[in-house]
């Protein structure tokens with residue numbers, strides 16, 4: 001399946017599942033769908049070997065978009081039951097088992113600002129191995145308000161973690177509206193550069209730009225991809241609409257929304 | 264209930280020009296009314312809870328009356344040291360509003376289980392901790408914190424209790440009468456207690472129900488401890504350092520010292536789970552049916568022990 005088709009499937013799944021369970025964050029999911037479609041196909045993982053440690057690692061720091069990740073992995077063949085994310089009645093996972101909750105998702109958190117720190121730990125551990133794997137982490141632009149993001153960046157660059165790729169889903173919105181109205185961050189490119197990242201800025205909906213950024217080699221510094229995106233991308237009434245941060249698409253509009261993302 | 268509280272802040276802010284509202288990028292479809300009325304006194308600072316508490320401290324040092332809005336753990340554990348050092352140690356006029364009490368945001372997983380917030384914040388000095396169960400209690404809390412000039416932590420559910428229709432008299436008061444056995448609870452969880460009381464009533468156990476919305480010992484607590492043989496405590500969170508802890512300490516000091524206290528709450532939340540509050544109440548065994556069972560078994564055990572002594576346990 002090409003990544004364009006995969007992205008359509010991700011968007012459709014997100015629309016359907018958030019509607020089915022009347023759960024929020026559809027805008028945040030649609031915004032990151034293209035990044036996910038390209039990333040899961042480029043990551044060095046064997047989809048039939050979810051328990052293997054010999055694979056790239058993945059962290060979703062903006063954990064409220066987890067359904068997008070589950071859909072992406074499922075559509076490339078991973079055994080994942082997306083309903084289980086909402087049904088919740090499943091067994092309780094303990095210790096290392098919790099990483100097996102969803103295959104290929106090493107960590108995700110619905111509390112913001114934790115993901116880069118955890119990814120730094122994963123990347124440091126990988127560096128201690130003979131064949132260090134890459135670690136990918138996706139963060140939101142609003143999430144970059146958190147000081148922990150910047151502390152983690154300092155550690156990542158001090159330890160020259162060039163096996164770490166941080167992707168910023170820069171949709172210029174956060175929970176309550178436009179980021180520039182809430183807390184101006186200025187140029188994320190300049191900031192991540194100042195904190196020692198090797199930064200690339202791209203259109204986060206252009207699959208060839210995403211692919212190129214992911215394969216580009218960096219040395220001695222963490223790679224940061226500022227992916228400029230549109231929150232709610234693909235459904236005109238969700239795009240840049242703060243309501244859909246916590247919202248989902250109601251029954252009456254669902255069919256049209258699905259048609260729009262499938263076009 | 265959340266809205267009731269914010270509305271109260273809005274009318275108070277008309278009179279008190281020093282009131283400032285900070286939010287950590289939360290409160291969609293809730294805080295906008297304040298923002299519209301008092302744009303110069305409203306700040307969505309961004310997603311930076313630690314810094315937000317320090318900023319609140321600075322504003323309060325300049326004699327502002329600061330309300331800070333965020334949810335559960337983000338308004339408490341995430342920034343606990345800032346609350347301690349910058350706010351409580353200086354005894355400043357900062358009121359933290361923490362939405363999504365207990366398991367209310369449980370759909371979002373264990374990061375959103377606010378079950379240790381009261382225990383942690385309650386351990387800090389100078390801070391009053393409130394957890395109202397219904398709109399009436401929320402209004403009382405609002406009146407109190409509008410008057411006070413010291414730190415407060417206010418844990419708010421989205422909706423108030425639907426079964427507790429009584430008007431509060433004091434911060435700990437009787438909601439339902441009973442004999443011999445009483446339960447003191449905090450927050451909206453009182454709905455489960457009132458339902459459990461019905462179940463127990465059918466089995467001949469008459470349970471008195473008390474609602475407590477401030478985490479502190481008081482005269483009424485001493486009276487309750489002197490009056491009943493058994494007192495249960497219940498909270499949607501950890502009893503260690505929570506309501507359970509407060510009642511235990513009073514019971515130890517009580518001159519009669521005969522009352523037996525049993526704490527019920529969430530000793531350890533089950534991470535890895537997520538779901539609607541009702542589902543999570545069941546898995547954590549603090550839904551009405553589980554509560555009735557726990558109370559019944561505990562009473563049976565105690566009676567048995569009294570009859571046969573400890574050996575027959």
Ligand SMILES: Cc1ncc(C[n+]2csc(CCOP(=O)(O)OP(=O)(O)O)c2C)c(N)n1
Pocket residue numbers: 027028031062064110111112113139140141142143144169171173174175231245287288289310337341
């Ligand atoms: C520590 C913390 N504070 C606040 C929240 C509430 N919250 C959930 S998503 C969100 C906005 C995130 O914005 P951004 O990182 O830009 O992600 P987007 O949804 O725009 O992709 C907020 C404030 C949270 N989950 N964690």
Ligand SMILES: [Mg+2]
Pocket residue numbers: 140141142169170171172173174
């Ligand atoms: Mg964003």
